[in-house]
Amino acid sequence: MKSVKENISAIKAYNAADILKSTVLFSNIDDDLFRLFESEAIIKNCSKGKLLFLQEDDAEFFYVIASGWVKLFRETLDGEEAVVDVLNGGHIFGETAIFDNSIYSYSSQIVEDAVLLMLPLSLLKEKIEENSKLSMQMFSAMSRFRRYQDKELEHRDLQNAPQRIGCFLLRLCKSNVEKDITLHLPYDKTLIASRLGMKPETFSRALSRLRKETGINIKGSTIKIDNIEQLSDFSCSACSSAYPCEDMH
């Protein structure tokens, strides 16, 4: 743990309370319990490329992301990588290991420099068992994630590749802004392709088609969207939710 503590001085800008408050899990719990989690939290600075843990590792901690991007993935028997998810600030990961025999069910790697908050899984497990407010928040978070996975599966089946990229872009937009939006792709295109279940070459072709269909403007990793309605009409027609939707994270 020494290396973790040495890092703390470099990341003073983040405090545990703010990071904890950014997640659904720790909103709406008793002050005493909140302060306990706050006092046990370790803040960690991680560079792009770092592997945090591997699938099947014994799980000691769960993580809250303060900033940056983290990839969760698994390897198939013939060596392909399956991207489970790519998460950013406000998301937690590793927490369900408490219900999975304390084993991580995926590997995790930093894909853009990140600041993470770590907490012991044993503490979470103990408090969930004894505190019904916390356990209801945990249910709420898990149920939200279940709806998100449902929707992801639906998209794999019913949306074509350009629609799926359109959906990915819509999720990066702030829902209260409708015109002249400029976005930057948050991590590299190869990973976005994997995250959306596409080969890189499919992704390139699909992005070109999306541009033709919706009039978005693409330069490198910068995307300009003049008319969000045209994009949402195109992508959300093959989805069971309308834009802006609540089921995505």
Next chain:
Amino acid sequence: MKSVKENISAIKAYNAADILKSTVLFSNIDDDLFRLFESEAIIKNCSKGKLLFLQEDDAEFFYVIASGWVKLFRETLDGEEAVVDVLNGGHIFGETAIFDNSIYSYSSQIVEDAVLLMLPLSLLKEKIEENSKLSMQMFSAMSRFRRYQDKELEHRDLQNAPQRIGCFLLRLCKSNVEKDITLHLPYDKTLIASRLGMKPETFSRALSRLRKETGINIKGSTIKIDNIEQLSDFSCSACSSAYPCEDMH
């Protein structure tokens, strides 16, 4: 509820205690609590084709399947059907509505004649909040379902269509039998195709290829598998779990 009670005489073979015991949720809970759920349970006989509830309906009950098959689905804005899941005996559905503002997040329809047990969601919610053993069982069930959804997403991305059908067949096999297995497809092929995220024509072609690759024998809805190893080698090479796997339901 009258029509429900009238049906009870026809389905005497099923008793509430046995159905409840068949699910993870009600295993390992206190006797008093088990008897309370047992006493509140309504057993219902449902014919193929019946719609149980629609997406966005107010949710009053959750269901445990004693026998038969139930399809959970959603409709996209342009009228396509997205099959969320197709479930059989021992599975529950509708239960997560207690964390979703008491609204069902999908529609449900009987696809093969079924016997269901119904319980009030309000009772489940109340007992989960006050009984930590029950809430831990609920977490366990949700976490298992999360791993299952993870795996489904992985398969959509990395398994080809014949491998996905092979995986579907492997899940119908009893894991302790290795040779001379005869299976019957549990519901019609069009629905199996939707369940696996394929068009019916893709399904037919993929089934033919699966036969060539693995030597399985197909006649109508009867499948004979002489050598399960050949089938599992073919399907599970593109998966992060080996056969027999624990993450599928």
